Amino acid sequence: MDSQAHSDRYGGTVSGVSRRTVLGAGAGVTAASLVPLRLEAQEQAPAPLQEAGPTTHISFQVNGEQVEMDVDSRSSLLDLLRERLALTGTKKGCDHGQCGACTVHLDGRAVSSCLTMAGKVDGRRVTTIEGLASGGELHPMQQAFIDNDALQCGYCTPGQIMSAVACVTEGHATDPESIREFMSGNICRCGAYVGILAAVSQAAETMKG
The missing domain is CATH 1.10.150.120 ([2Fe-2S]-binding domain)
Known part of the structure; x- marks a missing residue:
């Protein structure tokens, strides 16, 4: 060469x-x-499978937009962002809070979204990598x-x-x-x-x- x-x-x-x-x-x-x-992904994505389990209604801001939905009480913020909102910039790495790939901001502070329950973001502000620019x-x-x-x-x-x-x-x-x-x-x-x-x-x- x-x-x-x-x-x-x-x-x-x-x-x-x-x-x-x-x-x-x-x-x-x-x-x-x-x-x-993201809007296109939400329109084209198949409806999530309905799993047996309790749900909770949440209302929160993500990247400045207000979102309301019912979520499985067992789901993580990471899965909510990726699977329900098509915000796939947040990555799933170890899924145990040890690698930092899933870091987002919750009310301005860095958190591991894989360890944060989706139900805990009710009334709060979430910022992902898509919301920085x-x-x-x-x-x-x-x-x-x-x-x-x-x-x-x-x-x-x-x-x-x-x-x-x-x-x-x-x-x-x-x-x-x-x-x-x-x-x-x-x-x-x-x-x-x-x-x-x-x-x-x-x-x-x-x-x-």
Whole structure:
């Protein structure tokens, strides 16, 4: 393999387009198309199987929208978001609260949605990765993850970003050690921790304004 081919395959540039450009464009397109995709998914999704068990009626905000529904009292917030609301940006990883892939914000604080009962969100505010961007403008933390290549496979990235935003807003992004400690509950099996730390540090400065 010649050097140019090697650069094209591994160096992140193909025909003058960098990996960072592709990531940025993809993130922008995703942010702009989330709402119609979610509505379409809800319309096309088959009705959930009715399981025997008690249900509870809940009314809560998700990404600024008011939602009311009956939910199985045994279901998790993670399954509610993914299976009922088609908000699949929140990932199911270990399903035991040990990997951080399912992190969302509940009333502004980071929680593991796999360990949060759906019935407990009644009257509260839930923010998922889909709710961070404002129109076509990425949240500073999303942009920082792109700028610092703080991802590889991307599976853990939504949870990493949600935890990182909480790290800043809760006042823990004061130094590298504090950031590492706060983010220790989010596992990246690709090992992109150097980029993640750089991204949180960059966004912390931007978010001050």
